[in-house]
Amino acid sequence: MESIAIYHLTGLAMGAAGALLLLQLLVADIAGLRVPHIPGAPIEPNHKNFIFRANRSLGNMNESVSIFIIFTLVGILSAADPIWLGRLAWVYIVARIAYMLCYWFNIKLLRSVFFGLSLLALLGLGVVMAGGLI
Numbered sequence: 001m002e003s004i005a006i007y008h009l010t011g012l013a014m015g016a017a018g019a020l021l022l023l024q025l026l027v028a029d030i031a032g033l034r035v036p037h038i039p040g041a042p043i044e045p046n047h048k049n050f051i052f053r054a055n056r057s058l059g060n061m062n063e064s065v066s067i068f069i070i071f072t073l074v075g076i077l078s079a080a081d082p083i084w085l086g087r088l089a090w091v092y093i094v095a096r097i098a099y100m101l102c103y104w105f106n107i108k109l110l111r112s113v114f115f116g117l118s119l120l121a122l123l124g125l126g127v128v129m130a131g132g133l134i
Helices: 004-034 050-077 082-104 108-133
Strands: none
Touching (some): 004 050, 004 082, 050 082, 050 108
């Protein structure tokens, strides 16, 4: 196996995913503190409320980040193409950042576009990862 240093770009994207999760957690928690909301109580499903949008953005990231982590780690361990793995990892991260911002600012159409782009990036990561396994 080659040096892991060739996966530097992918490693940076993985760190960015962690930072993005932390940011969304902090924003959702602060939004919960700013309105009269009991911790642990369900949030009213209303896109007009920022607390709902912030929590849905975080929840959606939680739903897809495990796939991202598995595909990138298995890709690295199987010596998948480091350039494609790194580029697709960053497409995922940039799409997730854009998705988050669109969700926070309630820009529905673009939010869907960036969600789709993040799914395509995950699909691409899966293909690149599989290429490393073959």
